[in-house]
Each structure stands twice: as structure tokens, then as C-alpha cells.
Amino acid sequence: MSENHQLFGTEDLRGKLYERGYKMTPQRKEILKIFVDHSDCHHMSAEDVYNILRENKSEIGLATVYRALDLLSELGILVQVDFGDGCSRYELNTADPNVHHHHHLICVKCKKVIEFEEDLLDDLEANIAKKSGFQILNHEVKFFGYCSECLAAETE
């Protein structure tokens, strides 16, 4: 069983596709590879991925990119995130479903998105489950404010 975190190999992808009756294609492999290779630059949009493909002299069309991002999200390989900037963005999912995701700090001045690794929402989730009977599968938390650089620039 391949339970390695963060990195998805070609065979992991083939297996997940096969489970649901989808086919392995070079396009899907290549698009996933972009996320693995660019794990430093998070939150890529379809357009971002498409531009990287064109830099790599790849002939994959934009519609295929959209379809692959959708599919990879459905398979749980990518996670779709939305920062309200007019397009969907995607990041590699951490393999363990029990580990909740990091939070996003969005600077209202410079628009930078910072990741914050801790979670700490367990108490809140327990509280919600108890009071509302809602079974939580996942959450998405965004904090809006000023990043440390913009704060520093302001007090100069």
C-alpha cells in the first residue's frame, strides 16, 4: 500500500483512476507532475498550469487542464481552494484524511497568501457537532488582515 505523504507517483494515479473506471493518459500524468514539481508555488489556477505546460512545449489544451483538475480533485489528489480572486486554485492534498488542512492568511494590502500549518479547530468542530448535529468532513478557514511586511511598511 502506498501511503507516502505529499508525493503522488504515476502508479498511485493509475490505481486511483482505475478504481473509478477512468483511464491513465499522458495528459493527466503530466498535469499531476506539475503539482509535484512545483510543490513550492502553491495555489495554482488552471491558467497557471496551462502556462507552465506551454513553457514545457506541451500541447495540452486548456479544456483538458480544466477537466484534469476537476478529476484530480474528485479523486482526492488535489484540493480546490478559492481565494476570491476570480478563479479556482488547486493544491496537492496531504494523503492522510485525518490530518486537516492548514489555514490561509490573506493580506488585504499586498494580496499575499500565507500558509499557517497549525489546525486547532478540534474543539470548535466538536462543539458544532454537539450543538447542530452536523457531521464535519472538512473545513476551509481564511483569515484576512495585514501580513508582517505590510504592517512594518505602515509604521515606517
Add this chain to the structure above:
Amino acid sequence: MSENHQLFGTEDLRGKLYERGYKMTPQRKEILKIFVDHSDCHHMSAEDVYNILRENKSEIGLATVYRALDLLSELGILVQVDFGDGCSRYELNTADPNVHHHHHLICVKCKKVIEFEEDLLDDLEANIAKKSGFQILNHEVKFFGYCSECLAAETE
């Protein structure tokens, strides 16, 4: 000083507009009134507001609705929220900036959006501020899962 919560009167609106050099218009007044009158049905989109206007035999154009929703959000009278359903939605802001907003529970099955009134993010915010130097102004929290009805329907 008019510090009443939830409800914005015409004079509050005029004052906030005036502060920033905007003009009071019957269109802006009428659009705000829709949110006050329909405070039960939260999360209205531009299209929703436009439809209510047409029911009321109002001649306000859709572009004006979009411009007014933007403006009212900029003034802090409305808050823009996004449930990933392809359009921006808006709700009345609570007047007190120290009171953070409720959270949204989004059922992945029936797509219902439930409001959860408690906040409880103070510890987490303090933690973030300490570790990252990020000054938090506001947050947006969405929980995805199954609502109690869908859970009940599933175990039948």
C-alpha cells in the same frame, strides 16, 4: 451616534456615503432596504436582489445592483461571502467590528447553508498573531459535511 446593530437606517447610509464622497441615491437606498427587509433569507446574490427588485416593479438595472453591492461592502454595511456556487453572495454586516461573524456549515449532499453562531476562534487567532506576525482583521470559516437531515436520511 447610531450604534444600533443589524439594522441600517437611511441616515446611517447617507452618513457613510458622505464620509467617502459618494452620493445618496434612491437606488442605493432601495437595495439596502432589500437586505434589511429580507434579513431572514441570507446570502443573496446580485441576481437574487435584482429579481426582488423586479417583483417590486423597480426599474433598477443589474449593473447598478452590482455596483451598489460592491459599494455597500466597501462601506462595511454588507459582507461579501462565497460558497463556491459560482456567484458572490452578500449579507448584512453586524455593526460591531469586535464581534466576529458566525460560521457557515455547508452540507455536501443537499447544499444547504446553515449558520453557526458561536465563534471560538480567539485562541487560534492569538496563536497565529504570535507565530506569524499577521494582524487579523476578519475571518471566514466554512465547514463541509453532512447536515443532520441528510445524516438521518442516510441511516434509514
Add this chain to the structure above:
DNA sequence: TTTTCTGCAAACGATTTGCATACAC
């Protein structure tokens, strides 16, 4: 061979914008 996938171009839906007119101040 059979079904799914791709690439292209056209369609789509939410939102924005240019512009002439109307209105608030």
C-alpha cells in the same frame, strides 16, 4: 473494438465597462 479522452471552437454565465443621459449636491 469499444469506450473514454483530447483539442478545438463555440457557448455560457457572472461580472465589468464604455458611454450618453439623468440626477444629487
Add this chain to the structure above:
DNA sequence: GTGTATGCAAATCGTTTGCAGAAAA
């Protein structure tokens, strides 16, 4: 009177879809 706001229609932008040919199983 001056500058902003409105309404309309056209433009825009991200995303989806129909379809014919290409490729995976």
C-alpha cells in the same frame, strides 16, 4: 453647474460543452 450615478448594451473573463478525431484498455 459640476461631478457622480444610472441604465443599457457590449465586452470580458473564467469555465463548460459539443463534437469529430485520437488513444487507452
